[in-house]
Amino acid sequence: MPSRAEIVIVGGGVAGLALATRLGNSLGVQGRARITLIDRSFSHVWKPMLHCFAAGTASNENDRISFMAQASANHFEFWPGDVVxxxxxxxxxxxxxxxxxxxxVVLDSRTLPYDALVLSIGSCANDFRTPGVAENCLFIDNLVEANAFNEKFRMALLRAYADGGALDIAIVGGGATGTQLAAELHKALDIVGLHAFATSPPKLRVTLLEAGARILPAFPERVSxxxxxxxxxxxxxxRTSAMVAGADGTGFSLKxxxxxPAALRVWAAGVKAPEVTGTYGGLSLSRTGQIIVKxxxxxVDDPHIFAMGDCSFIADEPLPPTxxxxxxxxxxxxxxxxxxxxxxxxxxSCVFRNKGAIVALGNYNGWGTLPGGNVFGGGFLSGLGARLGHIMLYRQHxxxxxxFWRGLMSLLADRIDVAIRPAARLD
Ligand SMILES: Cc1cc2nc3c(=O)[nH]c(=O)nc-3n(C[C@H](O)[C@H](O)[C@H](O)COP(=O)(O)OP(=O)(O)OC[C@H]3O[C@@H](n4cnc5c(N)ncnc54)[C@H](O)[C@@H]3O)c2cc1C
Incomplete structure (x- = not known):
């Protein structure tokens, strides 16, 4: 390796931003490597919160971390761009x-050299090429899509208030994303109802479609x-065991x-790597396009390339995309x-230590599972323990x-913010 190695990290999500920050504060500050983070966006959001951005129950600026500010404070470089x-x-x-x-065009196509390349570009929902889904459904795989959904949700609610009618939303996928989104939309309506135009809010009719026998299949049956x-x-x-055959502008047709029927249709099922991995130098890929790593x-193909997070796949020990x-x-x-x-x-080898999982249904309830399979939350303080656990994951991040101190101040700023502003996005 040269005296000052080039480490390039592509994707500043949960994995990429943590790695860039840590390496910046070790190799970067010591001058032993230049750490460069590339992301297609200018700011980082905690992806497990995307359903809250989509519902409008999280919208404040504190939930976005500027890559440029993070880079300058932690001895790495950031460049915006889509690695193609x-x-x-x-x-x-x-x-x-x-x-x-x-x-x-602001910046022309550019190339960057690397001695070690770390790919962490995450994943997106998999529509399995179901007819009509790409054209007629909304996705919430990133902040842009979550905000686009929120815009449509608010406008559709406004229309329903004006007509005194109902708003039909169908979500495909009974995993954590779809399930949490369904609850969060109700939470949003509860909050909007406190401030809204008419005394009685419109009826929100959310349908959750899951192809399997139960929702939240990654959790014990008791949680489902x-x-x-x-x-x-x-x-x-x-609706479980509901196989979607297609989508159009009026709703989903089942097998x-x-x-x-649904005015808004969300596809939140399946996981695959972004299709661009297919253009990454012929690297071996899993069936869903993830980069195969040891x-x-x-x-497995190149000693200078690493992959982590949702876009990676360990053939010997596949891990969930979490x-x-x-x-x-x-x-x-x-x-x-x-x-x-x-x-x-x-x-x-990287040994994964399962610390359990948590799912939270808005303010209503939540459950967590410990590695031994024990379930907490639900029934206990209305699931407060599980909901606090879910919030703690974000605060830990x-x-x-x-x-520590900025993280704590950020928590306080959020508390102050919710005391001043409505708890859901109204504009
Ligand atoms: C609504 C929702 C709820 C979830 N809830 C939970 C939960 O409760 N618990 C849990 O453990 N997991 C949850 N997950 C899954 C979790 O968010 C992911 O597993 C995790 O974010 C993966 O981290 P990552 O770093 O691999 O990718 P990401 O965090 O997705 O980051 C990928 C980054 O790569 C960038 N990028 C993508 N393509 C390119 C490109 N071509 N060039 C440059 N940059 C690119 C993106 O902008 C992004 O910043 C949830 C996911 C969703 C969508």
């Missing part, structure tokens, strides 16, 4: 031209049953021949990349990225 190509022989990545909102009951109490129609997160996995993998690379940079030392 990888030349493994020359060890260069290509960034697409960066355009302003009016289409004018309790979560379904909670959603139904809120008025959500939960059993029924039609689910247990130490090094590409923030917990992404975070642990980032910590692993932060710990072991310095020795690799210094003297080419092979990285040890903020403290990791900002440091």
């Amino acid at each position: 190509g990888l030349d493994r022989e020359r060890r260069e990545i290509t960034l697409a031209p960066l355009c302003a909102s009016d289409g004018a 049953v309790a979560a379904q009951a909670e959603l139904e109490r809120l008025g959500v129609s939960v 059993d021949g029924t039609h689910v 247990p130490n997160l090094r590409s 923030a917990q996995v992404a975070r642990q993998q980032a910590h692993h690379l932060a710990r072991h990349l310095p020795a690799f940079i210094r003297n080419g030392t092979e990285l040890p 903020q403290v990791e990225i900002y440091g």
